[in-house]
Amino acid sequence: MTLNKLFYPKLAILNLKKNSNTYVPYILTCIGSIIAFYTMVSIHSNKGLEQMPGATNLKFILFLGIIVIGIFSVIFLFYTNSFLIKRRKKELGLYSILGLEKKHIARVLFYETAFVTVISLTLGLIGGILIGKLLFLLLLNIIHFKSPLAFQIDYYGLLITMGVFLAIFGLTLLTNFLQVKLTNPIDLLKGGQHGEKEPKSSWIVTLIGIISLGIGYGIALSVKTPLTALLLFFVAVVFVIIGTYALFISGSITLLKRLKKNKKFYYQSRNFISVSGMIYRMKQNAVGLANICILSTMVLVTLSTTVSLYIGQESMRRDFYPLDVSIVGEVSNTDFAEINQIVEAEKTQANVEIVDELSFDMAKFRAFREGNHFKKDMVEDESTDALYYQTVSDLVIIPLDDYNRLTGENKSLAANQTMVFSVGDNYGEQTIAFGDEQLLVTEELESIPMDFKKTQNVGHVYYLIVKDDAVMTAIYQAMKNDDDPETTLHALMFNINGTEDQANAFSANMRSAVTQSSPDIKIQNLYESLSELYGFFGGFLFLGVFLGSLFMMATVLIIYFKQISEGYEDSERFEIMQKVGMDKTEVKKTIGKQILMVFFLPLAGAMVHVAFAFPVITKMLAAFRLTNTTLIFLCTLVGVVVYALVYTAVYLLTAKSYYKMIK
Amino acid sequence: MRLLEVKNLKKIYTTRFGGNQVQALANVSFSVEQGEYVAIMGESGSGKTTLLNILASLDKPTSGEVFLDGKNIVTIQDSEISAFRRDNLGFVFQDFNLLDTFSLQDNIFLPLVLAQKNYEEMNGRLKPLAKRLEIEDILPKFPYEVSGGQKQRAAVARALITQPKLVLADEPTGALDSKAAMNLLKIFSGINDLGQTILMVTHSVAAASHANRVLFIKDGEIFNQIYRGSMSNDDMYQKISYTLSVLASGGDDVE
Numbered sequence: 001m002t003l004n005k006l007f008y009p010k011l012a013i014l015n016l017k018k019n020s021n022t023y024v025p026y027i028l029t030c031i032g033s034i035i036a037f038y039t040m041v042s043i044h045s046n047k048g049l050e051q052m053p054g055a056t057n058l059k060f061i062l063f064l065g066i067i068v069i070g071i072f073s074v075i076f077l078f079y080t081n082s083f084l085i086k087r088r089k090k091e092l093g094l095y096s097i098l099g100l101e102k103k104h105i106a107r108v109l110f111y112e113t114a115f116v117t118v119i120s121l122t123l124g125l126i127g128g129i130l131i132g133k134l135l136f137l138l139l140l141n142i143i144h145f146k147s148p149l150a151f152q153i154d155y156y157g158l159l160i161t162m163g164v165f166l167a168i169f170g171l172t173l174l175t176n177f178l179q180v181k182l183t184n185p186i187d188l189l190k191g192g193q194h195g196e197k198e199p200k201s202s203w204i205v206t207l208i209g210i211i212s213l214g215i216g217y218g219i220a221l222s223v224k225t226p227l228t229a230l231l232l233f234f235v236a237v238v239f240v241i242i243g244t245y246a247l248f249i250s251g252s253i254t255l256l257k258r259l260k261k262n263k264k265f266y267y268q269s270r271n272f273i274s275v276s277g278m279i280y281r282m283k284q285n286a287v288g289l290a291n292i293c294i295l296s297t298m299v300l301v302t303l304s305t306t307v308s309l310y311i312g313q314e315s316m317r318r319d320f321y322p323l324d325v326s327i328v329g330e331v332s333n334t335d336f337a338e339i340n341q342i343v344e345a346e347k348t349q350a351n352v353e354i355v356d357e358l359s360f361d362m363a364k365f366r367a368f369r370e371g372n373h374f375k376k377d378m379v380e381d382e383s384t385d386a387l388y389y390q391t392v393s394d395l396v397i398i399p400l401d402d403y404n405r406l407t408g409e410n411k412s413l414a415a416n417q418t419m420v421f422s423v424g425d426n427y428g429e430q431t432i433a434f435g436d437e438q439l440l441v442t443e444e445l446e447s448i449p450m451d452f453k454k455t456q457n458v459g460h461v462y463y464l465i466v467k468d469d470a471v472m473t474a475i476y477q478a479m480k481n482d483d484d485p486e487t488t489l490h491a492l493m494f495n496i497n498g499t500e501d502q503a504n505a506f507s508a509n510m511r512s513a514v515t516q517s518s519p520d521i522k523i524q525n526l527y528e529s530l531s532e533l534y535g536f537f538g539g540f541l542f543l544g545v546f547l548g549s550l551f552m553m554a555t556v557l558i559i560y561f562k563q564i565s566e567g568y569e570d571s572e573r574f575e576i577m578q579k580v581g582m583d584k585t586e587v588k589k590t591i592g593k594q595i596l597m598v599f600f601l602p603l604a605g606a607m608v609h610v611a612f613a614f615p616v617i618t619k620m621l622a623a624f625r626l627t628n629t630t631l632i633f634l635c636t637l638v639g640v641v642v643y644a645l646v647y648t649a650v651y652l653l654t655a656k657s658y659y660k661m662i663k
Numbered sequence: 664m665r666l667l668e669v670k671n672l673k674k675i676y677t678t679r680f681g682g683n684q685v686q687a688l689a690n691v692s693f694s695v696e697q698g699e700y701v702a703i704m705g706e707s708g709s710g711k712t713t714l715l716n717i718l719a720s721l722d723k724p725t726s727g728e729v730f731l732d733g734k735n736i737v738t739i740q741d742s743e744i745s746a747f748r749r750d751n752l753g754f755v756f757q758d759f760n761l762l763d764t765f766s767l768q769d770n771i772f773l774p775l776v777l778a779q780k781n782y783e784e785m786n787g788r789l790k791p792l793a794k795r796l797e798i799e800d801i802l803p804k805f806p807y808e809v810s811g812g813q814k815q816r817a818a819v820a821r822a823l824i825t826q827p828k829l830v831l832a833d834e835p836t837g838a839l840d841s842k843a844a845m846n847l848l849k850i851f852s853g854i855n856d857l858g859q860t861i862l863m864v865t866h867s868v869a870a871a872s873h874a875n876r877v878l879f880i881k882d883g884e885i886f887n888q889i890y891r892g893s894m895s896n897d898d899m900y901q902k903i904s905y906t907l908s909v910l911a912s913g914g915d916d917v918e
């Protein structure tokens with residue numbers, strides 16, 4: 001057979017046009033993935049970003065994003081491609097019967113993939129360059145990075161993106177070749193109806209599903225500390241994913257089969273059609289539904305955690321910085337009079353106010369608590385992380401006269417007495433012992449000027465008020481570690497009133513002036529940490545929104561493909577039912593009920609997952625010092641509601657095209 | 664007793680964007696007695712399926728009337744039409760029209776379930792029917808697991824289980840091999856012997872030769888008919904073949 005050279009490309013274009021209702025969404029997905037990938041790569045490699053504080057963290061987050069998007073693209077494009085080729089088996093079989101050899105079919109497939117690749121890469125990269133710039137500006141805004149950065153076209157990024165996606169497209173083409181090669185024309189012709197077997201439900205798989213889900217949920221519910229939450233979260237995720245797949249695949253069929261066995265229930269006109277239809281559909285789409293369920297859960301968890309973190313930064317910062325600025329130096333070698341002068345001068349210069357000023361002596365060291373004993377070393381030999389975390393404590397000792405001066409109270413203490421303030425749960429013991437020395441606890445304080453109670457603390461911090469400097473020094477000398485300073489400390493703490501810019505200027509100038517006069521001094525400044533935290537949590541938020549949108553796109557596409565493929569099948573089925581005597585309104589009602597249940601099952605599943613994940617998420621965020629459970633709850637709730645609305649909108653839109661097919 | 668009466672049936676298809684009009688039925692009148700087995704023959708495109716669809720109340724004629732047991736099915740309300748079809752008519756299609764989502768048994772039950780019969784009654788009706796059609800063993804199987812002949816017998820069972828007044832069959836042997844086709848025709852003759860009225864569209868002479876009467880349709884009109892009388896199947900076969908050849912040559916001098 002001699003064929004015109006242009007025959008294959010022409011046929012390929014014709015095929016793409018004919019299948020445009022599936023290929024257009026597919027190409028859009030490819031474009032979306034390419035845009036996402038290129039954007040991440042180019043932002044990651046942006047030189048200007050390196051100048052910002054906390055750049056290493058941000059870059060790491062972005063790198064993580066590149067990996068996730070890469071893996072996602074591979075999986076998702078493979079999934080959609082296999083869906084498309086499966087639907088076209090009949091068409092390809094027809095070519096084969098009409099006299100196209102397999103190698104000719106392969107050639108047509110090659111041209112098809114080539115067209116898809118060229119279109120996707122061209123539009124994707126152009127889109128990436130345009131949208132990438134927009135997203136870059138968004139990122140800078142989120143991380144509060146003021147100085148304008150140029151966003152250049154990243155040629156290296158373009159090359160990487162092209163390479164990655166050419167490889168992905170090449171692989172999909174190979175699998176399509178394999179599909180054609182491995183099947184004979186008759187099979188290809190039957191392709192559409194192939195494997196329509198009564199689904200087997202296996203109790204073992206169902207059991208595995210239930211157990212996995214149980215373990216996953218169990219871990220999520222039983223996690224006690226933020227650290228274990230961080231460690232076990234991903235273990236729980238894996239179990240939940242396994243459980244979801246197993247239950248969607250087998251559990252749902254087991255359940256439906258039980259319903260089918262109940263003859264009274266099953267042989268009622270509405271149940272009859274929907275139960276059998278769902279069994280049939282479950283088998284075909286259990287994986288698709290499980291995918292939707294897991295993607296939805298991922299969208300919800302990613303969005304709610306990153307938004308919570310971003311919004312919650314303010315309160316988190318307060319946990320680390322009870323007051324905006326704290327300047328701490330050794331009593332022996334620091335001239336606090338001079339430091340006060342510097343602060344005064346800088347304050348006037350930057351035109352800010354200084355309020356809530358605290359100035360006091362203190363000693364500070366780290367020790368390990370066992371009951372009412374504090375020791376220099378770990379209590380037990382087998383030092384596991386969890387145990388370390390439970391026992392390690394920061395102790396701050398303050399003399400009584402400073403305390404009385406700052407609070408305006410008039411308490412008194414004997415040499416062997418102390419008042420305790422704990423930032424977390426109350427200390428709870430009558431005495432407190434350091435080595436041989438033992439102090440009687442006269443009072444557990446409810447508040448203290450230099451710190452405050454935290455609802456869910458990550459570490460233990462105890463403030464002890466003691467009779468005088470002598471007692472403080474004695475304890476400090478007994479307990480201090482080798483790398484702690486020689487003598488006790490003096491602290492100056494205050495808040496800054498002024499605009500963010502003023503405060504930033506003051507902070508920078510004050511730090512350089514103070515460190516010039518006393519090089520060993522330690523300054524902690526909320527404002528200086530701000531930009532770093534913004535970079536960190538802003539980066540997270542950016543990635544969260546970015547991935548959230550990507551997963552959402554995937555969900556929408558899976559739903560759309562499902563509706564289309566089911567529409568074709570169902571239109572035949574319902575035509576037959578009408579011939580046998582089912583009336584139109586009944587048909588419509590049955591369809592409605594059926595797709596509603598099938599579609600909202602994954603959403604319901606995702607919501608249950610999120611509900612169980614909530615405790616572990618709050619614990620995990622506590623590790624980042626985000627302890628505001630109400631805030632996290634609200635963010636999650638808003639996320640779920642918004643997502644449910646979007647999901648419903650997508651469902652309604654695609655249901656429309658589904659109904660059109662049935663008609 | 665007269666079961667079906669068709670009067671001056673006319674059907675004109677108008678293509679969707681106006682324009683072309685196709686006259687599928689010009690002027691068709693005939694009637695079917697209770698217990699008759701009637702075959703309708705004609706070339707492809709002569710209007711057989713159109714006629715059957717109208718009789719099945721799946722389509723409306725442009726003009727004309729159809730009475731089933733004295734009731735005009737052309738004027739039945741849309742809301743009642745499904746129930747009417749379910750209660751009075753049974754269908755056998757060329758391509759079986761079984762649902763892959765149901766086992767054969769459930770396919771057969773479908774019209775009864777739609778009519779809200781309970782399981783015991785459905786099962787009671789199925790048992791003797793399945794035995795007669797020799798499909799007892801394959802009832803739990805799914806359509807894609809059985810042969811064409813078996814599928815068609817299940818479809819016949821589905822048509823008969825509602826105990827319809829009239830069974831309509833459109834090329835029921837069209838997708839079957841000759842052995843399965845013979846088997847199906849025997850079944851049709853058998854149920855007709857038990858009193859079931861059957862109207863079958865076919866262009867297979869062998870199939871038509873089993874009927875009591877054969878109607879020939881050409882260009883949307885009844886062209887001729889043959890009564891079996893006391894003829895054997897073979898005689899019928901000869902006569903039908905002869906009529907068809909005359910029909911094909913365009914002559915109009917048959918008897």
Ligand SMILES: Nc1ncnc2c1ncn2[C@@H]1O[C@H](COP(=O)(O)OP(=O)(O)O)[C@@H](O)[C@H]1O
Nearest residue numbers: 676685686687706707708709710711712713714
């Ligand atoms: N839905 C339709 N729209 C337009 N024309 C139709 C339609 N159905 C059938 N026809 C035309 O009506 C005529 C009779 O068709 P049909 O009843 O299917 O014939 P048969 O079943 O005898 O082969 C044919 O010319 C056919 O093209």
Ligand SMILES: [Mg+2]
Nearest residue numbers: 708711712713
């Ligand atoms: Mg026909």
